[in-house]
Amino acid sequence: MSLTLRVLAPDKSVFDGNAEEIILPSTTGLLGILPGHISMVTAIDTGVLRVLNKGKWDSIALMGGFAEVESNEVTVLVNGAELGSSINSTNAEADLEEAKNKFNQLEGEPNSPEKLQAQESLNRARARFQATKDQ
Secondary structure: OOEEEEEEEOOEEEEEEEEOEEEEEEOOEEEEEOOOOOOEEEEEEEEEEEEEEOOEEEEEEEEEEEEEEEOOEEEEEEOOEEEHHHOOHHHHHHHHHHHHHHHHHOOOOOOOHHHHHHHHHHHHHHHHHHHHOOO
């Protein structure tokens, strides 16, 4: 028995295939999904979705959204997503360092709009970089 996974962003279908196991970055922590999982809906955080298929793990960087699990079908609707295999790891690492520097420059400004935006940019850059590490 396997799962059917669909990852949909506003502009494209990022993934549509089978999986043996899925690990979702929910807003309350990592959530493992196996065949026969109970039906549910959960909010997705910016992070890395991991997919086990034929004994190999693949990664997809997600930029927040929702996931629905029902009858061995998992549908993930997100604001943005990229397959880890399509991300240039050198560029992703450079983007992560740049985002860290911008965030650190705003250390003295707690809860300012600029700092919140820098935190979101850092989260996105970290997710993209982490997704390249499993490839």
